Amino acid sequence: MRVNHMDIKHFKRRIYTQGITPIQRLNHLTELLQGPEVYVKRDDLLGLLGGGSKTRKLEYLMADAIEKGADSIITCGAVQSNHCRLTLSAASLEGLDCHLFLEERVKNSYNPKANGNNFIYHLLGATSIHVISGDSDLVSEMDSFAEQLKAEGHRPYIIPVGGSNPIGDLGYLNCIEEILSQEKEMDIQFDHIVCTSGSGGTHAGLLAGVKDNNRDISVTGICINRMKELQTNAVYHHAVKACEIINSKVKINYKDINLFDDYIGEGYSKPTPQMIQAVILLAKTEAILLDPVYTGKTMAGMIDLINKDYFKKDEKILFMHTGGIPGIYAHTDEFMSN
Numbered sequence: 064m065r066v067n068h069m070d071i072k073h074f075k076r077r078i079y080t081q082g083i084t085p086i087q088r089l090n091h092l093t094e095l096l097q098g099p100e101v102y103v104k105r106d107d108l109l110g111l112l113g114g115g116s117k118t119r120k121l122e123y124l125m126a127d128a129i130e131k132g133a134d135s136i137i138t139c140g141a142v143q144s145n146h147c148r149l150t151l152s153a154a155s156l157e158g159l160d161c162h163l164f165l166e167e168r169v170k171n172s173y174n175p176k177a178n179g180n181n182f183i184y185h186l187l188g189a190t191s192i193h194v195i196s197g198d199s200d201l202v203s204e205m206d207s208f209a210e211q212l213k214a215e216g217h218r219p220y221i222i223p224v225g226g227s228n229p230i231g232d233l234g235y236l237n238c239i240e241e242i243l244s245q246e247k248e249m250d251i252q253f254d255h256i257v258c259t260s261g262s263g264g265t266h267a268g269l270l271a272g273v274k275d276n277n278r279d280i281s282v283t284g285i286c287i288n289r290m291k292e293l294q295t296n297a298v299y300h301h302a303v304k305a306c307e308i309i310n311s312k313v314k315i316n317y318k319d320i321n322l323f324d325d326y327i328g329e330g331y332s333k334p335t336p337q338m339i340q341a342v343i344l345l346a347k348t349e350a351i352l353l354d355p356v357y358t359g360k361t362m363a364g365m366i367d368l369i370n371k372d373y374f375k376k377d378e379k380i381l382f383m384h385t386g387g388i389p390g391i392y393a394h395t396d397e398f399m400s401n
């Protein structure tokens with residue numbers, strides 16, 4: 064039962080995707096693994112340049128920025144950030160300036176000539192690019208830059224890392240509404256959703272959406288950066304705030320947050336042999352391209368969990384393909400040597 068539910072449709076939203084993203088059954092993977100039925104939500108096909116999950120968050124964030132009269136967007140991410148690419152794409156579309164703070168999470172990883180997302184920063188022409196070290200305080204860096212822009216007469220709007228804040232997290236609350244309508248149409252019910260857990264907004268939005276709709280679907284996140292304990296706190300706080308913003312009275316419990324940190328390997332964006340195998344497997348058997356930093360590691364995690372019978376054979380899993388595809392073109396060497 065929804066208690067005091069505020070319809071998400073009341074929030075201002077820009078539309079960057081025509082229609083909804085498909086859900087398809089992964090026939091070959093399902094057969095190969097001899098486990099639960101696996102489906103994929105094709106959020107790699109979302110709008111804006113190169114697609115991916117940040118598009119859903121940006122529909123709400125950009126609407127908020129425009130409503131507040133912003134003339135420039137400031138955001139941040141890793142040196143090969145899907146979020147920065149998509150924010151820049153949305154800003155270009157809306158005719159706003161866009162300033163990027165790129166954090167070297169891996170030391171000396173910024174290469175101004177790199178392919179992938181970096182290439183698109185240049186193609187679209189970010190208003191400015193600031194490369195900062197991995198141990199910097201991103202929030203204060205962006206805040207002080209915003210003050211500087213204001214002093215020059217601009218009206219900046221800051222979007223946090225991953226577009227994850229209560230407004231951005233509406234994107235994946237809304238995605239749940241979409242998934243539930245597709246369940247009806249396809250006459251199936253999912254038991255599990257598997258997603259990447261990065262800044263945490265996707266995971267939290269999905270969890271809050273499932274709970275708010277009183278659906279018995281577990282949401283399992285695969286860590287790609289932070290370890291489980293820190294990540295659990297991040298997802299918990301995002302999910303609680305997501306419930307608050309839609310005025311939902313459902314309670315988020317720590318035990319609702321399923322996370323696995325066994326698939327990170329040496330660290331954020333560092334390849335693992337299982338990720339490489341998973342990317343090749345999905346490309347060959349399902350004609351689906353994953354990305355090396357997020358969805359490739361998440362798919363490797365899901366396959367391992369299926370092999371370990373974490374999910375039951377008669378269950379249905381929905382894998383969230385959150386995109387990131389342009390990022391693979393900055394990592395081709397790792398695949399060529401295989």
Ligand SMILES: *Cc1c(COP(=O)(O)O)cnc(C)c1O
Nearest residue numbers: 145225261262263265357386387
């Ligand atoms: C940002 C990103 C994620 C993680 O989403 P969060 O909301 O930050 O947890 C997953 N996949 C891709 C491709 C991404 O770019």
